[in-house]
Amino acid sequence: MEAILVLSTPVMSTHEAGSADLQLVRAAIADPEKFAGIVEQYEMKLLRYICRFTGLDQQSGEDVLQEVFIKMYRNLNNFDQSLNFSSWAYRIAHNEALNYLRDNKKHGVVPLETGDEETLSLIEVLRSEVDIPKEVSRNELVAAVRKIITTMPEDYKEVLILRFLEDKDYREISDIIKKPMGTVATLINRAKEHFKKSYSRIAYE
Amino acid sequence: MSKFSSSLMDTIKKAGITPRPKWQFVALHVLMWSLLVGSVIVGSFAMSIVFHDVFDTEWDFVEIAAGSRARGVLLMIPYIWIIFLGVAVFVSSLLFKETKHGYRVRPWMIAIGAVLLSILFGVLSYASGFTERIEDRLQQNIPPYAKMREHMEEMWRAPERGILAGKITAVESDTQFTLNDPLKKTWKVTITPPLDRNELTPVGRTDQPVRRPRPPLPPKMLKLEVGKRVIMHGESAGEGEFHAFEVRPLRRGAF
Numbered sequence: 001m002e003a004i005l006v007l008s009t010p011v012m013s014t015h016e017a018g019s020a021d022l023q024l025v026r027a028a029i030a031d032p033e034k035f036a037g038i039v040e041q042y043e044m045k046l047l048r049y050i051c052r053f054t055g056l057d058q059q060s061g062e063d064v065l066q067e068v069f070i071k072m073y074r075n076l077n078n079f080d081q082s083l084n085f086s087s088w089a090y091r092i093a094h095n096e097a098l099n100y101l102r103d104n105k106k107h108g109v110v111p112l113e114t115g116d117e118e119t120l121s122l123i124e125v126l127r128s129e130v131d132i133p134k135e136v137s138r139n140e141l142v143a144a145v146r147k148i149i150t151t152m153p154e155d156y157k158e159v160l161i162l163r164f165l166e167d168k169d170y171r172e173i174s175d176i177i178k179k180p181m182g183t184v185a186t187l188i189n190r191a192k193e194h195f196k197k198s199y200s201r202i203a204y205e
Numbered sequence: 206m207s208k209f210s211s212s213l214m215d216t217i218k219k220a221g222i223t224p225r226p227k228w229q230f231v232a233l234h235v236l237m238w239s240l241l242v243g244s245v246i247v248g249s250f251a252m253s254i255v256f257h258d259v260f261d262t263e264w265d266f267v268e269i270a271a272g273s274r275a276r277g278v279l280l281m282i283p284y285i286w287i288i289f290l291g292v293a294v295f296v297s298s299l300l301f302k303e304t305k306h307g308y309r310v311r312p313w314m315i316a317i318g319a320v321l322l323s324i325l326f327g328v329l330s331y332a333s334g335f336t337e338r339i340e341d342r343l344q345q346n347i348p349p350y351a352k353m354r355e356h357m358e359e360m361w362r363a364p365e366r367g368i369l370a371g372k373i374t375a376v377e378s379d380t381q382f383t384l385n386d387p388l389k390k391t392w393k394v395t396i397t398p399p400l401d402r403n404e405l406t407p408v409g410r411t412d413q414p415v416r417r418p419r420p421p422l423p424p425k426m427l428k429l430e431v432g433k434r435v436i437m438h439g440e441s442a443g444e445g446e447f448h449a450f451e452v453r454p455l456r457r458g459a460f
Contacts (some may be wrong), residue, residue: 036213
């Protein structure tokens with residue numbers, strides 16, 4: 001499975017990023033040709049998210065991504081400008097990924113390739129929740145985490161990916177999956193607990 | 206422009222895909238909010254009917270007519286309106302959750318909010334008399350509904366148990382009038398004090414009971430008028446005749 005490349009982008013504050021997005025959206029609404037700017041801004045981020053959530057490879061992920069942008073384009077006039085555009089974009093990607101999973105009834109697999117720093121960070125975050133013996137090898141750990149994430153309920157998987165891999169805060173996650181912030185916090189806690197119990201079960205098999 | 210974005214823009218151009226006009230989204234939002242308000246209105250009206258049935262029922266007469274309080278309560282509960290209320294609360298909660306920022310509120314808070322709104326507007330509707338007017342219109346215009354409500358009110362026709370309700374058709378005097386019961390049967394009613402069995406005493410050697418005169422009836426008696434619906438507690442005095450100990454206005458009735 002191909003590793004997902006992460007392109008480095010200039011670091012902007014959240015406020016600056018939001019203002020720039022809004023300008024792009026306004027430009028795209030006024031002149032649809034300008035929509036390409038939004039596509040280039042979000043192409044890699046959303047592709048990475050779709051592949052993480054669905055377990056698709058890059059090529060198949062791009063098929064879903066195309067549907068995401070087409071839907072985004074069709075609904076540009078429905079963008080609530082009081083909302084963070086990034087959250088709106090992720091929401092559309094999230095819904096399309098869910099639709100794909102439900103249509104294909106496949107279990108998503110997190111591609112945990114060696115050298116994928118961001119993906120390995122998931123292990124590091126979750127490592128603090130469970131007692132992982134030092135002698136466990138990286139490969140064994142990757143296999144165990146892959147198995148857990150594969151069988152994890154969708155509700156838990158989506159918040160884990162958004163929080164620890166996409167680095168979204170609770171408000172953004174709430175806007176993306178359209179659930180109250182309190183529910184998001186509860187789901188994250190339950191997801192970590194689920195991971196802990198699942199890992200303990202696998203470790204003693 | 207990247208390969209992907211270039212390919213995407215080509216696809217969009219070739220397929221003739223364009224952004225949906227804003228008015229479509231505005232229309233959808235208006236429709237959703239209209240349905241939401243509509244479901245709150247239905248819920249409020251259902252709640253007001255529940256209030257009407259609970260507060261305007263002569264529960265002491267119900268106990269007599271039904272034979273027991275529990276049976277009476279089960280017979281008088283407005284099940285259809287409670288179901289309507291439940292459905293309205295559910296629908297309004299779902300619709301609210303689909304509004305722009307509705308998802309930020311916890312589902313149980315939305316449901317409680319819907320119930321509280323129904324209670325608030327239900328109380329206003331009931332207190333203003335609006336409920337009774339709408340209830341009458343519903344019964345006049347929807348025969349199956351009227352039949353269902355009449356069925357509930359038939360328990361007011363239990364002269365053998367001392368309960369009778371009807372619409373006054375003629376007033377002969379302050380203590381005598383004629384009425385038609387829920388089954389359109391005519392009754393001659395005489396308002397009379399009840400026999401107080403504690404005051405029965407033997408007279409002389411024959412041990413014959415004597416009815417002592419009692420004080421006037423309490424001022425719960427209403428002004429008798431043709432067309433008024435009343436409910437009475439008393440006793441049957443033969444075919445088509447009823448002695449009423451107490452006459453009250455019938456606030457909940459289908460006829």
